[in-house]
Amino acid sequence: MDLLKSRRRFLMQLAAAGTLLPLSSSGFAQYLLQGQRQEPRLKVVFFIVPDGLAVDAYSGAEHNGKGLWFPSAQGEDTADFELNEVSRELADYRAQSLYLQGIILASGTGGHNGWLYAMRDSQGSKSSIDRILGDAMPGNQPAHRSLFAGPHAGIDGTPWYVSWEGDKIRTPQQNPVRLYESVFGGATREARDRQLRNAHVFDPIRADIAELRGRVAGAQRAKLETHLDALEQVAKDLEEAVPSLCEPVRPEEHPISSAQYRNQIQAAHHQVVATALGCGVTRVATIQVGRSAESLNILDVSASTNPHDCAHRYAGEAVWKGSRQWYVRQAKLFMDELAKHADPDVPGDNLLKHTLVVLTSEMADGAPEHMLNMPIVLMGGASGLLRNGTGNGRYFNIKAQGDRPHWTGGKYVDMQRIWATIARAAGTTVPYAGDVSPVTGIFSNVS
Template sequence: MDILKSRRRFLMGLTAVGVFGPLTQFGLARIALAGQTQQPKLKVVFFVVPDGLAVDSATAYSSDGRGLWHPAAQEMDTDNFQLNEVSQELAAYRDQSLYIRGTILGPGNEGHNGWTWALRDREKKMTSIDVLLGQQMPGTDPSQRSLFSGPHSGIDGTAWHVSWEGAQMRRPDQDPVLMYEKIFGSTRRQVREQQARNSHVLDPVLADIKELQAQLDGAQRQKMDTQLDSVEQAIKDMENTLPPVGECSPLTLEPLAFKDAKFRTQVQNSHHQVVATALACGISRVATIQVGRSAESLNILDVSEQTNPHDCAHRYAGLDVWKKSRQWYTQRVKLFMDELARHADPDVPGDNLLAHTLIVFTSEMADGAPEHTVDMPLVLMGGASGLLKTGDGKGRYFNVTAQGDREHSGNAVIGKRFVDMQRIWATIAKAAGTSVPYTGKIDPVSGIFTNV
């Protein structure tokens, strides 16, 4: 097990030999090489917050159809729109934003079970979109294809996580310090030496598995096949691992009690730094940041010391903390985008990281009071290497109900036809140069990306 883990633990020690130092000879040479290529590579980050973003009104389900989230617009597709009380928190990035309206998650009425659908197929049986993209968009370390950051997700022992490999729910990194150590490693030898050593050590393991495989059949043979695939993938990942690229400066993170509400904001910010640094180093190109979990109970002290976020979403303590809690979640994605903007892109050093990153901001629910998943909050943001259609420098509002494939009678304000969220994932996958293996309708939604 230590051998397998070590393939992900070599990068921390590179600080000692100068790989992270942009002023060292190696660092300068690497940056110069990156500057020569100037080939942009898309990065994608899914930012998921719990219990919806208040898409309904303050007094009754769907009475005005916009609640505190959906922008006001007179046309189906326009750059003339007004942000709402919650979406206004993203005003600084309006010009890089595409607000999509008219999507549905799952059956539309599953409430807190929405986390089992959030980034997956309609049948909630297959791999989530973040993992699928990671498989096709590796960075310099293939073992880190799809980062999963979980600030305060499941710290209470309830594992409702939105990222999946097939039918297996992934466990996010909850402690940002441990996440950093896992990604960047702790050994002090050069990358190639570590790769060679690990590969040779795994050779006898691979030989033993193949010998046993020939002696088994049925379920035992199938289990051994899975183990063989895992070892072969580990060896392949080590062989394909490259040194980090770009301005890859080390982080200094303060160890905090990451389950304590007192440090909630600081821990969240540390997660942002870890993910942004990994993207800026080129180690990974895909990440998911899941803030808390559906029906989470850890108080947001910036909002209320008495009322937990789940109760805030239900308006049990009034409309003020309902709005403030939704604003706090939205402010987190704004701060994450600020973090991306502070880093140089590893492939196009003249640009910042945000210029080549697509941020997908959503929830596992539309609204936490009626607990439905109809007319989901969804905004795509960031430079996205010029692929995202965000209007002419003003941002864009896009009602996609004209392309709807699902009927639902629960929201008469914008009609009864909605776009299944799995088609949004299919569209993002195609823009990134791949596809989703989902059943049912996966036709891309037109008008979102320049290349789809």
């Protein structure tokens, strides 16, 4: 009975996204040796905000690109630019920023269905870029190879999430305390010892599967093999896990569906994700703020108009602008949090120096609901790989490298090529159909 309870408890932990797992003297030695090598290792965070960033002007023709986001630049590739009313929220990190323009998501139309494609291939059929990177560049805890934090994403029961495992949508952890527990639940010695014992729960499961193999054939056997492969992957993750030596701070508990605590919940997610990166638990994370057409008010902006209606300009220009500024300000605050943490691989450096933060949305503008001229900025030290100028930041219009035609004129760069380019910079590739040629001029190690 005790074994059965342990097995159930262990599998429930796995279903909840896992915990810090086993500890061995060899693993400890590996951790120490890794620290001595002092080799920089890139971390990547995708920061996704909903309903666009007002790329078009408040009034006038659609698709004009003259709204509140894109910098006013003196050239197609230049450090001579002025940040706009929304992008100005990131002014503190201008020197570490590369603003891109000339990108299209999927067909450029589709409104709120952009969440189906935002971080994936243009057909919406493959894994999202965070999962691809997580598999290619795991941290010390492979079970957490790609964290997915969802401050206020889907709390109204609408699961429009941007991260995908193949054709299966991933559900983010909406509660930062639960996210903390899933990542750092094994931080105490007692919990670590218990998890090490629980690892042996796999032995009878393997035996059961091995016995069943001889009794089934065809499609049933194929299903059994799939389950066994998944089990072996979890077991491998356990064996490769390395203990975390940091002491994470547990976030405070707040109601996650209350507009009153929106800022606190958001900040707590920042804290947990940054700590996981700083502890070396993971090297890849996604923070999805809200969801497309989200309904939870931002009290700093309006107590009476929800963010979706703000994006649609139903309540006037002030809240349209204020809501877009609030979202971008959250990305700035996350950057601040990264800068507070030490890098786990290079002593003396802060975490931000070796992190690439990608800020974008599932659409370009929330009023006409299009996905043309997508707002995207790459920020952070990125271990020196990001070509963001020589100290004043950089604006780069990549439309000349376009591959996807649009009726508004000319060709635009398909968003999946941005993900292909980031994958190349991280040492891997994307399994996407169509054009996945890298965009030149973004990373020093990609041409």
